[in-house]
Amino acid sequence: MSLYIDLKYINFVSTRLEFFKRKNDYLFNFRCPICGDSSKKKTKTRGYFYKVKNDMFMKCHNCAISVHFGTFLKMIDGSLYSQYSFERYADGVAANKPHKKEPKLVFTESKITEKKPDTSLDSILDRIDTLSEDHIAVKFCKKRMIPEHQYKRLYFIDDIKKIEQLSDKVKDKITSNEPRIVLPFFDDKLQLIGVTCRALGNEKLRYLTIDIKDDIPMIFGLESVNSNKHIYVTEGPIDSLFLPNAIAVTGTSFNKLDSLNISKDNMTIIVDNQPRNKDVCKVIEKLIEKNYNVVIWNQTLKEKDINEMVLSGKSSASILKMIKERTFRGLEARANFIVWKRC
Numbered sequence: 001m002s003l004y005i006d007l008k009y010i011n012f013v014s015t016r017l018e019f020f021k022r023k024n025d026y027l028f029n030f031r032c033p034i035c036g037d038s039s040k041k042k043t044k045t046r047g048y049f050y051k052v053k054n055d056m057f058m059k060c061h062n063c064a065i066s067v068h069f070g071t072f073l074k075m076i077d078g079s080l081y082s083q084y085s086f087e088r089y090a091d092g093v094a095a096n097k098p099h100k101k102e103p104k105l106v107f108t109e110s111k112i113t114e115k116k117p118d119t120s121l122d123s124i125l126d127r128i129d130t131l132s133e134d135h136i137a138v139k140f141c142k143k144r145m146i147p148e149h150q151y152k153r154l155y156f157i158d159d160i161k162k163i164e165q166l167s168d169k170v171k172d173k174i175t176s177n178e179p180r181i182v183l184p185f186f187d188d189k190l191q192l193i194g195v196t197c198r199a200l201g202n203e204k205l206r207y208l209t210i211d212i213k214d215d216i217p218m219i220f221g222l223e224s225v226n227s228n229k230h231i232y233v234t235e236g237p238i239d240s241l242f243l244p245n246a247i248a249v250t251g252t253s254f255n256k257l258d259s260l261n262i263s264k265d266n267m268t269i270i271v272d273n274q275p276r277n278k279d280v281c282k283v284i285e286k287l288i289e290k291n292y293n294v295v296i297w298n299q300t301l302k303e304k305d306i307n308e309m310v311l312s313g314k315s316s317a318s319i320l321k322m323i324k325e326r327t328f329r330g331l332e333a334r335a336n337f338i339v340w341k342r343c
Helices: 002-014 069-076 078-089 136-143 148-153 160-166 254-259 278-289 306-311 316-325 330-340
Strands: 021-024 027-030 047-052 055-060 066-068 155-157 180-186 192-199 207-211 231-234 246-248 267-270 293-295
Touching: 002 027, 002 055, 002 069, 002 078, 055 069, 066 069, 069 078, 136 148, 136 180, 155 160, 160 192, 160 207, 254 267, 254 278, 278 293, 278 330, 306 316
Parallel strands: 231 246, 231 267, 267 293
Antiparallel strands: 021 027, 027 047, 047 055, 055 066, 155 180, 180 192, 192 207
8 A cells, every 4th residue: 555655646746857757667767856967968867766665765866865755755845745644654554454456547757858879778678777776787786886877878688588689690599598787889870789798697608798780899888988088998898987988898809999080199098907918918019009098007006907996995086097197108108018017
């Protein structure tokens, strides 16, 4: 009964919430009225109602408010909250009493006109910023300390075999059924060109990458990067989520950058901290030869990549500061590289 009353009052306030949209029976998205969402993008919708057991809760991924629906209602409309409170709690333990089947509620939705990537993902995947706090994918992101404002760029698939629907090239080739995090790759026209699926458990194949368009190099983040600002290039897509204006080449395939119409002066290449890895050293040598700005990590650094640095307690700001301090080019890069690979 309490869940029905929560949903009933969500229906009452839905017309007052900008861009209100029903995602499923117990998940609703809207523009947060507490913080006002983004002042620059008037169509941002980072407020959510979601179900936990027999109650509805409200969460905003912008201001980080997280409260019971009743508390939210009290914040925006004290009069309606009084009515809600009386109806919800008047019976005391009403939830344990038999009651008639409640009528199905009809919610009014408003359309969002914000330009989004054209993708076939939505039919088989769930965007992580629409999932509840106790969802396995959200828990994974929190464990990896991925910034919440980046959740909108990540997806969840409950059965990896469903990914076959995206490309005939992998049809009947995927034999497992585990859930995974999905990182989509778009071209500069916002068309889906491929995905990388990251395991949530201890699967032997941690990453599964699928090319949808063979003629376009898969570079993560092209749809959101600003080519007029300095660009940071990482190996892994997850590492790029911790840096401003960043892209990722997935692995050490930095030759993909040659296909971009971006000046080398406007890019900094960040290779993982693996001085004893001969293949990594060869990659860095080639980048130096091509006259790229390359990060040569301090020999005292223990962590392998940016995510490990964050998990060890380093802030994104301190990591960015270190990146700027350890960026070299030409002869200076080669001298620091020689010292680094000997550590």
